[in-house]
Amino acid sequence: MKGLLAHPWLTIRVQIALGAIFIIAALPKIADPPSFAHMIYNYRLVPSPLINISALVMPWVELLAGLALILGVWKAAARTLVAIMLAVFIVAISINLSRDNAIDCGCFNVADRGKTHEQRIFDMKVDVFRDLGMLLLAGQLWYAGKREEDEAP
Amino acid sequence: MNRKTILQTLALIAAGAILALVANAFAPRERKLAMAGSYPNAMKVPARETTTMALIPPTRVAPVPVVPTTTTAPVTATTETQPTATAAITTVGLNPAAKTPAAPEKTTAVPVPQPPPPTHPSADSFLPHPDKPYVEITFADVNALHAKNVLFLDARRTSVYEQGHIAGARPYSVWESDIEDKVRKLFDERSDPSAQALPIVIYCSGGDCEDSHMLAQKLWGIQFNNIYVYKDGFPDWQQHGAPVHTGANP
Numbered sequence: 001m002k003g004l005l006a007h008p009w010l011t012i013r014v015q016i017a018l019g020a021i022f023i024i025a026a027l028p029k030i031a032d033p034p035s036f037a038h039m040i041y042n043y044r045l046v047p048s049p050l051i052n053i054s055a056l057v058m059p060w061v062e063l064l065a066g067l068a069l070i071l072g073v074w075k076a077a078a079r080t081l082v083a084i085m086l087a088v089f090i091v092a093i094s095i096n097l098s099r100d101n102a103i104d105c106g107c108f109n110v111a112d113r114g115k116t117h118e119q120r121i122f123d124m125k126v127d128v129f130r131d132l133g134m135l136l137l138a139g140q141l142w143y144a145g146k147r148e149e150d151e152a153p
Numbered sequence: 154m155n156r157k158t159i160l161q162t163l164a165l166i167a168a169g170a171i172l173a174l175v176a177n178a179f180a181p182r183e184r185k186l187a188m189a190g191s192y193p194n195a196m197k198v199p200a201r202e203t204t205t206m207a208l209i210p211p212t213r214v215a216p217v218p219v220v221p222t223t224t225t226a227p228v229t230a231t232t233e234t235q236p237t238a239t240a241a242i243t244t245v246g247l248n249p250a251a252k253t254p255a256a257p258e259k260t261t262a263v264p265v266p267q268p269p270p271p272t273h274p275s276a277d278s279f280l281p282h283p284d285k286p287y288v289e290i291t292f293a294d295v296n297a298l299h300a301k302n303v304l305f306l307d308a309r310r311t312s313v314y315e316q317g318h319i320a321g322a323r324p325y326s327v328w329e330s331d332i333e334d335k336v337r338k339l340f341d342e343r344s345d346p347s348a349q350a351l352p353i354v355i356y357c358s359g360g361d362c363e364d365s366h367m368l369a370q371k372l373w374g375i376q377f378n379n380i381y382v383y384k385d386g387f388p389d390w391q392q393h394g395a396p397v398h399t400g401a402n403p
Contacts, residue, residue, distance in 0.1 A: 033177065033186045034310065034328035041192055048195040052186045056177055061169035068165065077161030080154065101198045114360070117201065 005140060006147040014137050015069045018082055021134065022066030025108050029059035032110055039106030043092050061085070069141075076145055083138040090131045093124050183311040185330040193370055199363065279303075281350040283378035287369035290354075292393050295383045298354050299395070308357040308364035309387070311401075319356065319387065320396040321403050327367045340375050352379045359386030 004010070029036040037055035040046050046054055061081060068078035089107070096103055102120035104113060105127045115123070177185055279298065282288055290298075299305065305322035307314045314324040325335055343349050353372065357364040369380045383390070391397060 030176065032184060033180070034184065034326070034330075037186055037190065038328050041195055044194075044196055044198050046195060048192040049189045051192060051195060052188060052190040056173040056186055056188075057166075057170045060172045060176070061166055064165050064169050064172075074161045074165065076154070076158040077165055080158060080162050081165055099198055100201070112358070112362075 002147075006144040008144075011141060011144040012072075014140050015072065015075070015079075018134060018137050018141070019066040019069030019078075022062045022069070022082060022085075026059040026063035026066065028108065028110050029055070029106070030063065033059075035110035035112075036106060038112075039104060039110055042101075042103040042106075043096060044101060045092055045095060058085075075141070079138055079141040079145065083135060083142065086131050086135045086138060090128055090135065093128050093131070097121065097124050097128070182331055183326075183329055186328075187330045187333070190328075191371070192367065194363075194367075199361070279352045279379065279381070281379040286373035287355070287366065287380040287382045289384040290381045291384060292389055292395075294381070295354055295356075295390070296393070296395060298352055298381065301352075303352045303354055306353060306355045306365075306368060307387070308355055308368045309362075313358075315399065315401050317387070317391070317397050317399050318403075319390055320398040322356075322398075323403050324401075325355075325368055327364050327371070332368075332371075336371060336375065339372070339377075343377070346376070349377050350379050352381060353377060354381045354383055356383035356386045356390070359384070359388050362386060 033052075033055050036059065037052050040051050040055050062085065065078045065081040065085070068074045069082065089105070093105060100121070102115075102117045103124065104115065104120060105124060107127060180186075278294070299319065299321070302321070305319050306325040307318045307322040308325055308327055309318075310326050311324045311329060314322075314326070318324070323335075326332065343351070355365040355368050355372075365382045365386070369382050372380055
């Protein structure tokens with residue numbers, strides 16, 4: 001079972017899938033930073049001076065991490081960044097769920113889609129589960145990388 | 154995590170930051186972000202139910218009552234948390250406003266049956282209120298102010314503004330990098346205290362849209378003391394069949 005989890009066949013597919021998801025997620029944010037800044041503001045977790053700089057830098061880091069995963073370069077750094085970002089997203093959405101602050105997550109779309117409070121809350125729960133699933137994928141990459149390091153001469 | 158991985162992780166973040174700065178430097182005006190924004194309620198979770206009056210507790214002390222004919226400037230009636238005119242208009246302002254290519258323009262009126270107009274408030278209803286950043290108003294008041302050719306500011310994104318806005322409104326998106334320049338320009342236009350006491354109506358998309366409130370706070374911070382937020386915003390204006398203008402110009 002452990003061998004299957006760290007099998008290169010699986011690892012390469014997980015890398016490509018996670019990389020593609022992060023690239024797809026980054027593009028609309030890069031295309032419209034003010035809208036993404038608005039999304040970050042809606043989380044009510046980031047201090048005012050950091051909102052714009054986060055909106056500018058985070059999508060590019062997502063893009064580079066995604067590209068690195070797909071191209072198979074700096075894999076350890078890329079999966080670390082991906083895991084950190086996913087953990088941050090999960091915590092941020094969960095905090096807002098706990099305080100009933102309904103927001104659009106801004107994960108793949110930065111446009112305000114005019115949802116109701118209930119629709120947003122439901123989507124946020126889905127987002128948390130989706131991000132947890134992706135964090136599991138990042139965990140597989142980490143496990144495979146660790147096995148690879150251990151087996152290296 | 155070994156040293157090499159840490160360095161590579163930092164290198165990816167640094168590369169992302171450099172790319173972000175370069176992309177932002179070459180971005181068109183409506184997609185450019187100021188490095189540091191000014192969002193007073195960034196850490197404050199909004200209440201679900203909106204109220205009919207100003208949501209933001211006033212921070213000014215000993216407000217100086219100002220009427221349109223008065224020339225007394227309420228500049229000194231501020232606390233440390235209240236930005237001064239100079240501070241507020243120089244916080245960001247990185248990008249001089251570039252001329253937006255004029256889009257095809259037309260004036261349209263949505264053919265929605267309009268109910269009998271309610272009694273319009275008198276001019277006395279729109280006196281300055283220096284003790285609070287804004288007062289929320291509804292369509293009847295907004296329509297009355299529109300008929301008086303009061304200044305209207307559209308706090309939505311410029312791209313949305315160009316698709317349709319209240320006739321005569323100017324684009325003032327709080328999320329775009331030139332907002333401080335626009336605010337500074339407005340301050341220059343209305344530097345006289347009597348001009349700052351003239352009513353200004355700000356709107357966005359209604360509902361839970363806060364952009365108009367943010368802009369109102371920004372203007373209140375530089376001594377504009379007669380600001381009204383159109384609570385239900387542009388969708389409500391359209392529903393009433395009031396005049397709508399499309400394109401880049403007011």
